[in-house]
Structure formats: C-alpha cells, structure tokens
Amino acid sequence: MIYLKLFLVFAKIGLFGFGGGMAMLPMIYQSAATFSLMSADEFSNLVAISQVTPGPIAVNAATYVGYNAAGFSGALVATVGVAVPSFVLVILVCHFMARFRESTLMEGAFTGIRPVTAGLIASAVIFMGESTFENLTPVTAGILVLSVVLVGKFRVSPVMIVLGSGLIGAAFCS
C-alpha cells in the first residue's frame, strides 16, 4: 500500500526531525532508500533543486518523493505525513506551554539532541556530496570550495551561489 508507506515514512521524518531541514536530510535519505523510493542520485538532485526553489526542504522532499512514487495524491499524502506530527505537537505545546518550558527532562533531552544535530548535518554533507566526490573535477572542486568561502567569509546569499554554480555547471560540465 504505497500511500500508507509514504504517509508513515514522512510522518516519521516529521516526528524525529529536530534541528531544521539540513539535519533532516540523512533521515530523508535513509527512509527513502530503505523503501527504495529514491536513489542516491535522485536524492542529491532533490537537495540541489531544493536550494533554488522556495519552501522547506522536507516539504520539497515529501512532494518530490510522493509525486515520483504515486503522482499528485502520493505527493499530497507524503506532504500531509510530514506536517501531521508538527501539527499535533505544536497544538499540545500551546496548551501546556508553562510545563513544557520548565521541564528539566526537556532541558536534558535537548542537551543531547543539539550535538547530535551537528553530527546529522555533517552526515548530510557526505550523503549529498557522494556524486560530487565520486566524479570530482577541477570545476566541481572549485565550485565546492568557492561556495564555502563565499557563504562563510563574504555572506553571499546561498541562492546567488546556487544560481551561479548552475550557470558554471551548464557552461563547463555539460
């Protein structure tokens, strides 16, 4: 039952996705790979596309995987799946706001989750970079290094960096 599978895979991503889109990437990659919903190459295409299209990366991923697996309704089911846990949790927290903020259990849990998030994003670099590292050319190596320098040192907008790299890629890697 493809719809149920899509829903459950993305509900899990929504439920355990701490620390924003980049930290969710390894989970998206692993879940989609386990259910053979997406290949490693498609995954890196998806992340590449998500850099230039608007919206949260997990929603983009849900739509992309769902659409490729089962058309419009598949995309819809996956997107609803990723949103449902957020929805329920946020509304619960709105009700129990005070208790949520003062809980030492929560405080402890986040002491552990924050460092794990950093590790997750580091793994995302490897999953994302797989195809780039395997077929490394002077041009792609240059783009990689330059994008780190531009975003880190000169605070250039990631959107501009991605658009520029797309043009360079079209000119030199085609």
Next chain:
Amino acid sequence: MFWSFFKLGLFTIGGGMAMIPLIQDIAVNKRKWMTDEECVDCIAVSQSLPGVIAINMATYIGYHLKKLPGSIVATIGVNLPSYIIIIIVVEILHGIGDNPYVLGALVGIKAAATGLIAFSAYRIGRQVLKSAFGWILAAAAFGVITFGGVNAVFAILAGMAAGIIKTKADAGRGGKNDDLP
C-alpha cells in the same frame, strides 16, 4: 492569513531558518497578530519541537489567532507553493532532464549545495559544541550514521537519553550544565 502564509512559502528560498525573520516581521509589525514576546515564544517552541520549522510556526500562529481552523489554513498556505513548484520542476525535468546543459547545471548546483551544507555543519557545530560531551555525541552520530548505516532516528533517541542522563548526573553533583545555550 492564508495569503500571508502562501506568500511566505513562495518567497523564502533556503528553508525554515530563512523564514524566521520574515514571519516575525509579518506577524508582529505588519499584521499585528501577536506581540514581540509572544513571537519569541513561538520561535522558541517551533525550533525546539521536531518537524519543519515553517510548519511549526504556521500552526502556532494559526492556532493563536483562530484555533484549529487557523492552524490548518496557515499550514496549507505555507506548504502549497512548495507543493506546486516541486511538481512543476519534476515535470520539467522529465521533459528536459537529459539535456546536457541541464545535467551540467545540476552537477554545478550539487557541488555548491555540498559546500553550503558543509558550512552549515560548521556554523551549527560552533554554536552547540561547547564541551567534550557535545563533541563526542556529534562525532558518534556522524560516524554511526555515515559509516555504520545506523538509522538517524536511533541517533536522535540515543542523544536524547545521553542528554537526560548527563543533566541528571550534573544536577546530582550540584554542577552546572555547560551545554545549555
């Protein structure tokens, strides 16, 4: 409200983090849906809960204004643009996906995206890794997920457990927790 969130979904490229200042501006300054303090609460909750930050914020603000129907409308609004655009992109790629220039552009974008994620890992690492405990957890999570094939969900659950145990142990010794921001 639907249109405000639809526009947010449409014009914020680069994910949830980029959306935070924009939502703040709309909710507090432009539409006066909430006060500054309420908005800070909203951001804190949205960042600490799992899930997509933009969806968390949309649900929170929607609920704050119009309870359940508000949450639903805001969440649909913020997601609809991604949904439509990704389907269009997939269709376009199916049509021209084997064009050498498109493939070349994707190669370039993938290299750049790898660099951007690497920088993001560095930035987050600098923010949250303040002790040996943090470094060990982060390195362990990276290692087991990347090379051990361990499911990311387990890494998160293990991190949670380790954090709770450490906080309890620190409290027991009367020490302070230097992993808190």
